[in-house]
Amino acid sequence: MTQEHEASENPAGDELLTVGTASSLIGVSVRTLHHWDHIGLVSPSGRTSTGYRQYSADDVARIHRVLVYRELGFSLTEVGEILDDPSVNESAHLERQRELLAERIDHLQQMVCAVDQMMEAQAMNKKLTPQEQSEIFGQDWNPEYQREAEERWGDTDQWEQSQQRAAKMSQEDWQRIKAEGDQLNQDLAQAARNGVEPGSERANQLAERHRESIAQFYDCTHSMQVCLATMYTQDPRFTEYYDKLEPGLADWLYRAVAENARVHGVDPDNAAWE
Incomplete structure (x- = not known):
């Protein structure tokens, strides 16, 4: 270890820190301390003896005072004038710093409250723009899907619930949902590819994951899930979407959902939106 990284003691017995050690201890760059x-x-x-800087406990305390005043917005020139004012002692410095910090905290708390209010207002009205939806969901996203869904389910409690939940989701939430959905689709396709039988434990687990992915937006019962899965086999767009992942996946997913619903007391042939 070189002298630049060692601590030593001065004749008075106080530990002296090299600039490298002081920098690491305080969290200030060596370049800053040099400046x-x-x-x-x-x-x-x-x-x-070789000219390396060495900092005492008092030096370190002064560095901390500089950092506090800098955090409060003072320029280096102003900080120097404050610290070198002979009429101000260390206790007065600390009292003044505490007053300024308290004012800063109060101001920041007011800003936090203002941001909270903005977030609350946004949460009540915000909808992802088509551009944001495209960024999150990729090239396959079509704004017409949302308009069509509103025409089909706009008067249901589930639609209202989904709008309220979606409005509170951040872009990070949407990205998470997209990633989880992609993984679910991969797992569904793999299960169908491997010949997993609908009604088996594995198929039921996947059907539950599918229902839970929907339940992020509204409370989806097993009966509702069957209605949705039926649509996957009847609407060519949904069938094409799933069958692109794995030929016959739309039908396999319907059967997996139907058999899992049966386990939960739902007759798939008479499933209703309830």
Whole structure:
């Protein structure tokens, strides 16, 4: 270890830190400490025989005071004037810093409240724009899907519930949902490819994951899930979407959902939106 990274003691017995050690301890770059020394803001109390800077406990305390005043928005020149004012002692410095920090905290808390109010207002009305939806869902997203869904289900409680939940979701939430949905689709396709039998434990687990993915937006019963899965086999667009992932996947998913619903007391042949 070189002298630049060692700590030593001065004749008075105080531990002296090299600039590298002081930098690591305080979280200030060596370059910054060099600059502060150059402008006379914080000059180290000692030097090694080879000229390396050495900082005492008082030097470190002064660095911390500089950091607080800088955090409060003072320029380096102003900080130097404050710290070198002979009429102000250390206790007065600490009291003044506490007052300024308290004011800063109060101001930041007001800003937090303002942002909370903005978020609340946004949550009540925000809908993802088509551009945002495209960014999140990729090239396959079509804004017509949402308009069609509103025409079909707009008067249901589930639609209202889904709109309320969706309005509170951040872009990160949508990205998470997209990633989880992609993984679910991969797992569904793999199960169909591997010949997993609908009604088996594995198929039922996947059917439950499918229902839970929908339940992020509204409370989806097993009966509702069967209605949705039926649509996958009857609407050519949905059939094409799933069958692109794996030939016959739309039908396999319907059968997996239907058999899982049967386990939960739902007759798939008489499933209703309830």
